Each structure stands twice: as C-alpha cells, then as structure tokens.
Amino acid sequence: MIRWPAFAVVVEQSRSDMCRGRRREIAMCRWLAYSGSPVLLEDLLFKPENSLVVQSKHARLGVETVNGDGFGVGWYGAQDTPGTYHSIEPAWNDRxxxxxxxxxxxxxxxxHIRATTGTAVQQTNCHPFRHGRWLWMHNGAIADFPLLKRDLTLAVEPGLFPDIEGSTDSELFFFxxxxxxxxxxxPEAxxxxxxxxxxxxxxxGVEYPIxxxxxxxxxETTWAFRYSSEGRSRSLFHNADVATLRLQYPDNPVLHQLSDDARLVVxxxxxxxxxxxxxxxxxxxxxxxGGREELQGFSPSPARAPNSP
Structure with a gap:
C-alpha cells in the first residue's frame, strides 16, 4: 500500500508570502483532492508528516493554525454516486x-477540515458537499455573507433549491x-x-466579496480554482509528475509505489x-x-440566466 510521508516540498517562501501584508481573515479551512491508483484513506489523512489531520491542529500556510470545526471525506467506489462521511468532531479526535x-x-x-466563518458547526455544514455524482469543497469565504445571503439564495435555480441542506456560504456557492x-x-459555471x-x-458595498x-x-475529472477579489488568494499546490520525481529521487521507495497518474491538489x-x-x-x-493536467487562467464572468445562450 502507498505511503506518503516524504511526498512534499519545502515552501518557506510561499508561507512568508501568504502572511506578509495580509489582513487577518476570520478563519480558513484545509483540503486535499486525490486521484490515481486506489489508496487507503489513512495514507492520505494520517500517514504524511504534514497530513490533513496534522493540519487540523497545526496548519502551516494559513492565518489560523487550528481547523477543528468538523471534517468530511468523499470518495468514489462501487456505487454511481460518491460516498461521504461527515463529523462535527475535530478530525484529530474522531475514532x-x-x-x-x-x-x-x-x-x-x-x-476537508473546517474552520467556520460563523455558520453553525453541524454535519450538513461539513464539506465536501454532494449533488448526484458531483463533490465540492471550498476554502475561504463570501465576505459579509449574512448581508448577501438573501440575494444569492434567490439566484439558485428553483429545482435545485430543495437540495440545499446546510447554512454555509460554501454550499450556496456550490448550488x-x-x-x-x-x-x-x-470553469464557466x-x-x-x-x-x-x-x-x-x-x-x-463589500469591497472584496470572495x-x-x-x-x-x-x-472522472477534478477542477481546482484559486481566486480572490483582492488578488491575494489562499494557498494551493499540486504534485509534480511522479515519473519525474522517480528520476530525481531514485532511492525513495514511496515514489516507486505510486501510479504514474497519481495526482494530489492540496x-x-x-x-x-x-x-x-x-x-x-x-x-x-x-x-x-488521469495523469494529465491543464492550467488555465480564471476570471469571473457576468452571470447569465440559467439555460440562456
């Protein structure tokens, strides 16, 4: 089975960039998205040196170190829709x-490990959110969400509205x-x-809304987005090509246990x-x-009515 403890990089410069000159945010979350050959969930969540469970107590690249307001895991298995497990306990404390x-x-x-920006700590507010075959998770916030919530909620397509279960800005963003x-x-949606x-x-009157x-x-495909109205977004990384890493570190057994298409976004x-x-x-x-990656620029688009040309 795959083991991940050494599969990472020194990122001191990014850490200082994240902290220098930023206003203090209310909270943050941490997440990971894996695709590749099947792995035990513990190889992603517990085994790495800076695993997601470690980050729930000691996050390195955010303005908050503790993400203890619940967690969630989603995975694709034998069924048509993904399985999910959510808990309001801190990830480090859930047997x-x-x-x-x-x-x-x-x-x-x-x-995903959660640090609430003000909405309730409850299972329906834990990421990842699911709709049919789709999963969604978010790190960040819609600024002044209580002020904007009514207008944004009324923009949700009426047939989708009954499926909203929680009260977070993240789930409303998904819908x-x-x-x-x-x-x-x-990307366009x-x-x-x-x-x-x-x-x-x-x-x-909100200066930096998101x-x-x-x-x-x-x-089948993962899409990961990094953006903020302020132009100073939360940190996001993806792993380098596994075949290249094997050449760079020929004596590292971890890398030889990974499939060539193994990809992590964290x-x-x-x-x-x-x-x-x-x-x-x-x-x-x-x-x-699969083992292919494509990087595109991202910018907001004017919202159109659903199903309009």
Missing part, C-alpha cells in the same frame, strides 16, 4: 475516522455553480457564480521533499484527468 481510514480505499478522494451549468462546463457573488457584494480555493469533481504540502510540489498560480483553474 470512527481513524477506523474507516484504515479499511476504506479509493482512487478518487476529497477530504450557484450548479445553477450556472457546473455539470456541463465547470464557477466563473459565472463568482461573477454574481462579486456583483452582489459590490452592490452592497476569497476561494475550490475543488469539484464528477468522479491547500498545503504534506511534508518536506523538495521539488515535489508546484504552487497553483493566482487566478487560475487546474484541470486534472
């Missing part, structure tokens, strides 16, 4: 998560993206959702192997399918 992670394996996994065609064209959020925020790193998947790296990670640029969308 069921450790038990599940030691036995469940999957070739596509989303995992706005679904409204604008996430299932047909994810997210661009329109962000465009609507920014237009609504600025209409209400801060985000977002991941979404249909079980809020922050999982350890200290230099050169194993690349930062996702500001205002961009990373598309991962």
């Amino acid at each position: 069921n998560l450790r038990e599940l992670s030691a036995h469940a394996s999957a070739g596509r996994v989303f995992a 706005l993206a679904l409204t604008f065609g996430l299932q047909e064209n994810p 997210v661009a329109q959702a962000v465009g609507l959020i920014e237009e609504t925020g600025r209409r209400h 801060q985000m790193s977002v991941a979404t998947t249909d079980g 809020s922050e790296p999982l350890g200290d192997l230099r050169g194993a990670w690349r930062e996702v640029p500001e205002s961009s969308c990373l598309i991962v399918k």
Whole structure:
C-alpha cells in the first residue's frame, strides 16, 4: 500500500508570502483532492508528516493554525454516486475516522477540515458537499455573507433549491455553480457564480466579496480554482509528475509505489521533499484527468440566466 510521508516540498517562501501584508481573515479551512491508483484513506489523512489531520491542529500556510470545526471525506467506489462521511468532531479526535481510514480505499478522494466563518458547526455544514455524482469543497469565504445571503439564495435555480441542506456560504456557492451549468462546463459555471457573488457584494458595498480555493469533481475529472477579489488568494499546490520525481529521487521507495497518474491538489504540502510540489498560480483553474493536467487562467464572468445562450 502507498505511503506518503516524504511526498512534499519545502515552501518557506510561499508561507512568508501568504502572511506578509495580509489582513487577518476570520478563519480558513484545509483540503486535499486525490486521484490515481486506489489508496487507503489513512495514507492520505494520517500517514504524511504534514497530513490533513496534522493540519487540523497545526496548519502551516494559513492565518489560523487550528481547523477543528468538523471534517468530511468523499470518495468514489462501487456505487454511481460518491460516498461521504461527515463529523462535527475535530478530525484529530474522531475514532470512527481513524477506523474507516484504515479499511476504506479509493482512487478518487476529497477530504476537508473546517474552520467556520460563523455558520453553525453541524454535519450538513461539513464539506465536501454532494449533488448526484458531483463533490465540492471550498476554502475561504463570501465576505459579509449574512448581508448577501438573501440575494444569492434567490439566484439558485428553483429545482435545485430543495437540495440545499446546510447554512454555509460554501454550499450556496456550490448550488450557484450548479445553477450556472457546473455539470456541463465547470470553469464557466464557477466563473459565472463568482461573477454574481462579486456583483452582489459590490452592490452592497463589500469591497472584496470572495476569497476561494475550490475543488469539484464528477468522479472522472477534478477542477481546482484559486481566486480572490483582492488578488491575494489562499494557498494551493499540486504534485509534480511522479515519473519525474522517480528520476530525481531514485532511492525513495514511496515514489516507486505510486501510479504514474497519481495526482494530489492540496491547500498545503504534506511534508518536506523538495521539488515535489508546484504552487497553483493566482487566478487560475487546474484541470486534472488521469495523469494529465491543464492550467488555465480564471476570471469571473457576468452571470447569465440559467439555460440562456
């Protein structure tokens, strides 16, 4: 089985860039998106030196070190729709998560640890959110969400509205993206959702309406977005090509156990192997399918009515 402790990079410069000259944010979250050969969940969540469970107590690249307001895991297995497990306990304190992670394996996994920006700590507010075959998770916030919530909620397509279960800005963001065609064209749907959020925020006098790193998947492809109205987005990284890493580190057994198409997108790296990670640029969308990656620029688009040309 794959082991991940050394699969990471030194990122001191990115850490200082994240902290220098920024205003203090309310909270943050951390997440990872994996695709490749099947791995035990514990190999992603517990085994790495800077695993997601470690980050739930000691995050390195954010303005908050503790993400203890619940967690969630989503994975694709034998069923048509992905499985999910959510808990309001801190990830480091959930015995069921450790038990599940030691036995469940999957070739596509989303995992998220939460630090609330003000909405309730409850299971329906834990990421990743699911709709049909789609999963969605978000790090960041819609600024002044209580002020904007009514206008944004009324923009959700009526047929989708009954499926909203929680009270977070992140889930509402997901349903706005679904409204604008996430299932047909994810980058354009997210661009329109962000465009609507920014237009609504600025209409209400909010200077920087959104801060985000977002991941979404249909079980075949992962789309990861890094953007903020301020132009100073939350950290986001993806792993370097595994075949290249094997050549760079021929004596590292971890890398020889990975499939060539293994890909991770993470809020922050999982350890200290230099050169194993690349930062996702500001205002961009990373598309991962199999062992292929495509990086595109990302910017908001004017929101159009659903199903309009």
